[in-house]
Amino acid sequence: MSKKVEKEQAKEQKRLAILLRTMVNGYMLEVNNEGYMYFNAQSLLEGFMVHVGLERLESMTKEEIKDMLNSLKDGSAVKKLQAEVTSLKELVDDQKKQIRDLKKTIKELKEE
Structure with a gap:
């Protein structure tokens, strides 16, 4: 397989489909058809950093997200x-x- 084809495949794998909706009671972040609900802007930003920035697409609790961000800091x-x-x-x-x-x-x- 040529390097050009490999690069194209790597690009395709890196793409994330992101959709953000404002809801009555918060925000809905959808990453590759996986939905995450956040109730304030702070938790939305934290979730965005983890789910999009780190590509951790599994569901996580608030505590798990905070632990992940704190571990990045320290x-x-x-x-x-x-x-x-x-x-x-x-x-x-x-x-x-x-x-x-x-x-x-x-x-x-x-x-x-």
């Missing part, structure tokens, strides 16, 4: 993200092992 975000990556790698390794075991079991059953 520099501990890198350690938290490294721990998260390690945890995800372990999960992937476990799932790969399960797949290998299942393939082995299927092969044994076919031989019988």
Whole structure:
């Protein structure tokens, strides 16, 4: 695959569809068709920084958002993200092992 095609694919993956609506009781932020409700401008900005800036598209509580922003300020975000990556790698390794075991079991059953 050419570098030009790879760059175009990377651009496509980075694009986020963002929609912001004012509601009667607050704000509705939609990122890639995932909706988040905020009741004041402060929480909207915090949520925007996390969901759009950091591309953390899962639902988070106010406390989780504040913790994420505080960890960016004090520099501990890198350690938290490294721990998260390690945890995800372990999960992937476990799932790969399960797949290998299942393939082995299927092969044994076919031989019988």
